[in-house]
Amino acid sequence: MTSLAYHRDNCRLCASCELELVVPLGPTPIADDYVPASRLNETQPTFPLDLYLCHACGHIQLLDVVDPNILFGNYVYVTSISTSLVEHFREYTDEVLRRANAAAGALVIDVGSNDGSLLNFFKQRGMRVLGVDAAREIAKQATESGIETIGAFFTPELARTIKQTHGAATIVTANNVFAHADDLGGMAEGIRELLAPDGVFVFEVSYMVDIVEKLLFDTVYHEHLCYHSVKPLQSFLARHGMELIEVERIAMKGGSLRGTAQLAGGPRKVSASVPEHLALEQRLHFDKPETFRAFATRIDGVKAKVLGELAQLKSQGKTVAGFGASATCTTLLYHFDLGDKLSFIADDNTRKHNTFSPGHHLPVLPPQSLYERKPDYVVILAWNYAQPILGKHQKFLEQGGHFIVPMPELRVV
Numbered sequence: 001m002t003s004l005a006y007h008r009d010n011c012r013l014c015a016s017c018e019l020e021l022v023v024p025l026g027p028t029p030i031a032d033d034y035v036p037a038s039r040l041n042e043t044q045p046t047f048p049l050d051l052y053l054c055h056a057c058g059h060i061q062l063l064d065v066v067d068p069n070i071l072f073g074n075y076v077y078v079t080s081i082s083t084s085l086v087e088h089f090r091e092y093t094d095e096v097l098r099r100a101n102a103a104a105g106a107l108v109i110d111v112g113s114n115d116g117s118l119l120n121f122f123k124q125r126g127m128r129v130l131g132v133d134a135a136r137e138i139a140k141q142a143t144e145s146g147i148e149t150i151g152a153f154f155t156p157e158l159a160r161t162i163k164q165t166h167g168a169a170t171i172v173t174a175n176n177v178f179a180h181a182d183d184l185g186g187m188a189e190g191i192r193e194l195l196a197p198d199g200v201f202v203f204e205v206s207y208m209v210d211i212v213e214k215l216l217f218d219t220v221y222h223e224h225l226c227y228h229s230v231k232p233l234q235s236f237l238a239r240h241g242m243e244l245i246e247v248e249r250i251a252m253k254g255g256s257l258r259g260t261a262q263l264a265g266g267p268r269k270v271s272a273s274v275p276e277h278l279a280l281e282q283r284l285h286f287d288k289p290e291t292f293r294a295f296a297t298r299i300d301g302v303k304a305k306v307l308g309e310l311a312q313l314k315s316q317g318k319t320v321a322g323f324g325a326s327a328t329c330t331t332l333l334y335h336f337d338l339g340d341k342l343s344f345i346a347d348d349n350t351r352k353h354n355t356f357s358p359g360h361h362l363p364v365l366p367p368q369s370l371y372e373r374k375p376d377y378v379v380i381l382a383w384n385y386a387q388p389i390l391g392k393h394q395k396f397l398e399q400g401g402h403f404i405v406p407m408p409e410l411r412v413v
């Protein structure tokens with residue numbers, strides 16, 4: 001292991017060392033590190049991508065942690081460019097305000113606030129807002145555009161400073177960062193520190209139940225350290241002086257959980273949704289390693305079918321490309337050993353064009369490339385979006401091309 005990463009030996013939620021490797025995935029480079037031509041001579045390091053189950057609390061997690069300065073230091077993803085995400089934030093703001101029953105002028109703090117898109121909606125509803133984001137350049141831009149944002153990692157010390165300068169928060173939100181932080185305990189301490197006695201903490205995280213049921217294994221990459229379910233989260237929050245009072249399944253990222261917590265002994269009742277989700281996870285045997293080993297076996301079953309199909313096409317002299325150049329595609333390319341089987345990758349995102357995929361250095365080209373280079377088959381790596389991609393590229397099918405949808409079941413169109 002290099003100094004770019006380290007392997008932790010205890011659970012991120014409960015500190016137990018009783019951890020068992022349950023889903024070994026192929027090691028990958030940093031999943032979203034698509035490189036320009038000037039970096040093609042670099043060999044990008046790979047890091048283990050293995051999911052472990054904590055026997056003490058049931059939390060599923062990566063233990064190999066890539067230095068966040070490398071992962072997020074050059075983070076360029078800006079929220080507001082995604083219109084569906086902005087729409088999601090609008091709905092989210094209304095829902096959070098309903099849950100918090102907050103008066104105008106109350107303080108809302110978003111941890112991992114990116115360009116301030118979410119806080120902007122709270123501001124429009126008359127709230128005082130403050131963002132915290134480790135990406136310093138994005139934080140600076142957010143502040144300049146009117147959403148005060150501290151460009152730093154969120155720590156208990158920073159939380160104490162914020163409380164002194166801004167007061168206690170009626171609402172604290174933390175969306176995907178609650179799956180990204182290695183020191184999740186420190187983050188929870190900081191949030192408890194900031195919350196007003198009647199305040200709420202609202203977070204969204206990918207839900208392990210959806211990941212297992214829909215085979216979303218490619219949402220596993222090094223930025224996402226935690227794969228949450230309700231039972232481990234509930235006990236984690238309790239250990240940090242907070243009480244989980246409501247959970248809801250939402251469609252974000254193929255299936256996520258929106259959770260609400262308050263300070264222990266706070267004014268709100270625990271909703272029936274909490275015991276309902278605990279019962280669901282119990283029924284699915286989420287405390288047993290066999291459950292997750294079976295998940296790994298299902299993934300490898302699909303992998304074998306995809307490789308069999310590609311070997312057959314290759315023996316017939318067919319050319320094959322890929323579609324989709326996101327972080328999830330890197331996990332799929334590596335775990336399915338597809339790096340040497342595709343000639344290029346097409347993607348709609350103009351910022352990815354003329355870059356090269358992490359590690360394998362497959363060229364990323366605009367979607368027109370399907371019509372110019374005319375590959376015989378195109379593997380839809382972004383298989384969650386197979387339907388819209390197929391819809392948009394009927395012409396490719398009409399010119400005699402075929403699409404391969406690899407997951408959740410191999411399908412050739």
Ligand SMILES: [Zn+2]
Nearest residue numbers: 011014054057
């Ligand atoms: Zn644990």
